[in-house]
């Protein structure tokens with residue numbers, strides 16, 4: 001799906017949303033789980049581009065739902081992988097990283113297979129780096145969910161890619177905190193993103209935001225709530241109840257008094273406790 005000229009969200013990716021940027025060369029942001037490589041290559045071909053023109057894969061961080069297909073893509077294209085060094089240190093050294101690498105050995109856990117390290121060299125990107133793509137893709141260091149999570153800002157287009165700093169499932173929230181996550185860092189990262197002035201916000205998890213983006217980011221930074229499964233289930237059920245209620249209304253209230261737009265934007269409602 002083309003979001004704007006040169007910026008695509010690749011459809012039907014299993015795992016984190018994958019984005020494709022088209023300039024002189026092609027840039028991929030994340031890859032989803034292992035098993036998406038062919039789908040990504042097919043998408044590139046389907047829009048009339050050449051997979052041999054894929055020059056870089058930016059990994060927002062080293063979780064398997066984001067970099068699962070990177071190794072396959074590196075094998076099949078000239079692309080190199082760009083990642084923040086804190087991610088590589090984590091995967092090389094700490095217990096969580098070792099766990100990820102152990103998963104790589106188990107066929108039972110195919111989707112968790114470690115895709116890159118230690119076999120594939122990565123190039124490092126850090127805060128303030130500008131990747132030469134579509135007028136400049138700025139690297140913003142936004143740790144918390146993981147020690148080396150990055151967000152990316154396409155300055156000229158005012159498009160923000162949050163990585164796993166912020167998600168939109170089912171509404172704007174800080175990404176969940178896995179083992180090794182840092183709550184206070186993640187809040188600081190949200191504040192950092194709230195200082196930007198994006199017109200479009202593209203998430204690794206959740207639907208894009210096209211309206212009131214800076215205000216929504218600021219609200220989240222001031223009222224930080226992290227994604228949890230409990231919160232997700234609770235809010236999805238509330239949304240369902242709301243839809244059901246609207247449906248009943250449609251049957252009982254004459255059409256001319258019925259407001260077909262239910263209140264679906266909970267972003268500015270009172271924050272729920274976790």
Ligand SMILES: [Zn+2]
Nearest residue numbers: 061063145164
């Ligand atoms: Zn993640």
